[in-house]
Amino acid sequence: MTGTGDRFSDMEPSVPLEAAVDRLVRGGPAGDDLAPLAGFLDDVAAATGGPAPPRTPELDAALRSVGAPREPAASAVFVAGAGPSSPSRHPGPAHMRGRSAPRRAPGRSRRRAWPAHGGTPGRRGVGRRVAALGLAGKAVAGLALAGTAAAGAEAAGVLPEPVADAVRRVIEIVTPFQLPDEASPAREAGTYSNADATAGAGASGGQAGGDAGTDAQTGGGTARGPAGSGADPATAGADARTPAVGGSVSGDWPEPGALLAAEGGDVAATWPPRAAATDDAGDRQTDPGGGATGAPAPPGRAAKDEVAAGPPEPPPGPPVLAESASPGAAPAHVRSADAPAAQPDRSGQASGAPPGVGPPSAKDGWWSGPPPAVERPAARLPNGADSSLRGRTPGRGDQRTSLAGSPPERVGGAGSAADEGERAGAGSAGPERAPGGDPPEPARSVAPAATGGGGAHDREPVVERPIPTSPPVPGLP
Amino acid sequence: MHRRNGAHEDFATVLARVRAGEGSAFDRIYTSLAPAVAGLFRVQGACEPEDLASEVFVGVLRNLDRFAGDERAFRSWVFTIAYRRLADERRRHARRPAPAPLDGRPDAPAPVDVAAEVERAIATERVRSLCGRLVPAQRDVLLLRLVGHMTIDEIARAVDRSPNAVKALQRRGLAAIVRLLDQQGATP
Numbered sequence: 329m330t331g332t333g334d335r336f337s338d339m340e341p342s343v344p345l346e347a348a349v350d351r352l353v354r355g356g357p358a359g360d361d362l363a364p365l366a367g368f369l370d371d372v373a374a375a376t377g378g379p380a381p382p383r384t385p386e387l388d389a390a391l392r393s394v395g396a397p398r399e400p401a402a403s404a405v406f407v408a409g410a411g412p413s414s415p416s417r418h419p420g421p422a423h424m425r426g427r428s429a430p431r432r433a434p435g436r437s438r439r440r441a442w443p444a445h446g447g448t449p450g451r452r453g454v455g456r457r458v459a460a461l462g463l464a465g466k467a468v469a470g471l472a473l474a475g476t477a478a479a480g481a482e483a484a485g486v487l488p489e490p491v492a493d494a495v496r497r498v499i500e501i502v503t504p505f506q507l508p509d510e511a512s513p514a515r516e517a518g519t520y521s522n523a524d525a526t527a528g529a530g531a532s533g534g535q536a537g538g539d540a541g542t543d544a545q546t547g548g549g550t551a552r553g554p555a556g557s558g559a560d561p562a563t564a565g566a567d568a569r570t571p572a573v574g575g576s577v578s579g580d581w582p583e584p585g586a587l588l589a590a591e592g593g594d595v596a597a598t599w600p601p602r603a604a605a606t607d608d609a610g611d612r613q614t615d616p617g618g619g620a621t622g623a624p625a626p627p628g629r630a631a632k633d634e635v636a637a638g639p640p641e642p643p644p645g646p647p648v649l650a651e652s653a654s655p656g657a658a659p660a661h662v663r664s665a666d667a668p669a670a671q672p673d674r675s676g677q678a679s680g681a682p683p684g685v686g687p688p689s690a691k692d693g694w695w696s697g698p699p700p701a702v703e704r705p706a707a708r709l710p711n712g713a714d715s716s717l718r719g720r721t722p723g724r725g726d727q728r729t730s731l732a733g734s735p736p737e738r739v740g741g742a743g744s745a746a747d748e749g750e751r752a753g754a755g756s757a758g759p760e761r762a763p764g765g766d767p768p769e770p771a772r773s774v775a776p777a778a779t780g781g782g783g784a785h786d787r788e789p790v791v792e793r794p795i796p797t798s799p800p801v802p803g804l805p
Numbered sequence: 806m807h808r809r810n811g812a813h814e815d816f817a818t819v820l821a822r823v824r825a826g827e828g829s830a831f832d833r834i835y836t837s838l839a840p841a842v843a844g845l846f847r848v849q850g851a852c853e854p855e856d857l858a859s860e861v862f863v864g865v866l867r868n869l870d871r872f873a874g875d876e877r878a879f880r881s882w883v884f885t886i887a888y889r890r891l892a893d894e895r896r897r898h899a900r901r902p903a904p905a906p907l908d909g910r911p912d913a914p915a916p917v918d919v920a921a922e923v924e925r926a927i928a929t930e931r932v933r934s935l936c937g938r939l940v941p942a943q944r945d946v947l948l949l950r951l952v953g954h955m956t957i958d959e960i961a962r963a964v965d966r967s968p969n970a971v972k973a974l975q976r977r978g979l980a981a982i983v984r985l986l987d988q989q990g991a992t993p
Binding site for chain 2: 345346349352353354364365367368369370371372373374375376377378379380381382383384386387390391392393394
């Protein structure tokens with residue numbers, strides 16, 4: 329059977345030629361069969377005959393080096409069929425047995441990480457390599473696998489709450505990543521400002537008050553709150569979160585002993601310790617219902633989002649450096665009266681700053697007072713509640729705030745808003761608008777529902793602030 | 806080959822002397838095979854056939870320890886090296902064109918036998934004109950067969966083809982040569 333393109337006219341006369349050529353190649357006489365090719369064969373013989381070309385210097389050098397001793401590896405490797413290969417501990421597959429050893433560079437390891445063809449090893453290959461590892465290698469591989477699995481499960485959110493929190497903490501400690509908190513409502517709502525209106529939380533058993541320091545200051549002011557004297561834990565644990573107006577706030581569940589709950593006094597208990605805790609009227613954003621209802625925050629959870637929702641406003645004070653609170657700094661409850669008085673708060677205002685240094689706002693009143701003392705009697709809020717600073721322990725929220733790098737923004741244009749009712753009456757609140765596009769409304773003070781009238785249930789006034797939104801685009805309905 | 810040149814020395818002895826670094830023994834091998842190798846390069850259209858032939862023998866000397874066989878196997882081995890060197894040359898020129906010769910280069914010294922040199926040049930041109938009309942694979946097989954005196958199996962190993970494929974290439978090449986010679990009427 330002939331293939332495509334084969335022509336018998338070409339094939340038939342070549343058979344005797346092949347035989348004649350074969351005889352010629354083997355040194356036999358060229359018969360008459362090569363008559364059709366006689367002229368061609370003569371030309372071939374003339375073209376390939378003649379004197380030898382002159383030798384080049386390279387050839388002479390190679391000739392001189394022939395007698396010199398060389399490395400014996402070259403000939404030992406490439407001679408095929410020279411003999412059976414050296415017995416090996418791993419004989420290899422059956423089709424490879426008996427072959428000579430493959431060529432390998434002298435410094436190259438015998439064990440190859442991946443197959444030579446560049447592909448990834450299969451399951452058998454992986455299992456073989458794992459089995460070849462030592463005990464320490466297996467342990468390390470197991471730990472790495474377990475850690476990866478735990479991290480993945482935590483990221484997927486399939487772990488139980490305590491386990492997930494523990495894993496998250498570990499991840500945040502050992503890696504530079506900050507995992508989001510799925511359980512926090514702040515994540516779902518976008519931006520939250522958490523003042524942690526845990527009014528007087530530390531009264532009972534050293535319950536921490538929350539994040540008023542950092543969070544409210546991130547919003548632009550110094551956190552202050554009512555004194556936590558004898559607070560009802562059920563009420564005190566309120567973790568108030570409101571949508572952020574201009575600040576980034578996050579809060580953590582108060583850790584035991586974190587709050588320095590001074591009896592009837594304001595205590596600088598914010599975190600980081602440099603944050604000022606001076607005034608008695610807190611400038612904070614509170615959840616309208618959070619602090620009032622006193623609903624306890626979920627344990628171990630904290631609001632952490634810090635993205636500003638409103639249009640950014642330039643911070644009135646110098647750049648805030650207190651945002652870079654390090655976890656290793658002294659906790660809030662450590663700082664007391666012997667702490668330096670003139671510490672810049674998170675809005676850049678020094679607690680002991682002279683009058684006029686602070687931002688020009690309706691709150692200048694509390695700046696104009698004497699340098700803030702750590703231990704001061706609690707001021708009486710317009711609603712009669714004692715205000716105090718609530719401490720908080722260093723939490724992720726602080727670090728996040730610092731990592732976010734967003735400058736603190738004032739809420740309502742005032743850092744402290746010492747008297748929120750006063751500010752509301754004066755209309756000093758910034759051009760804030762509700763998220764729904766409502767026209768700006770002055771902040772109004774809402775009496776806390778759970779205010780006990782200055783006792784153990786003293787609550788600070790809850791301020792509802794309209795949230796600024798972007799101005800309407802002209803031309804659009 | 807040595808017996809053809811009038812030498813009565815065994816090939817194994819000559820090869821042993823070459824391996825020992827003796828220049829005269831290598832001269833016998835070189836003068837016996839270098840013209841055919843250079844002619845192969847010449848009819849194949851190589852740019853520098855003499856230089857390529859020299860490179861082939863450099864490779865022979867470097868790998869002489871790896872060779873084992875008789876005179877015929879040695880010739881086949883040398884032409885296998887020549888064929889691969891030619892393939893390298895083709896690839897090199899495919900990537901980079903050959904440099905143009907200088908205009909004012911001096912004339913080469915006149916050969917000793919001018920008539921033989923002219924006859925060889927004419928024969929080379931005729932072979933090149935005929936082989937240039939063949940398929941490259943047919944040309945390679947035919948020239949290795951006729952110049953290198955290699956067997957079908959040796960050519961098959963050299964060109965990485967099966968012996969049957971080499972046979973087919975040789976058959977078609979010979980038939981094409983016959984047809985071309987008939988068309989030209991150049992059969993003497």
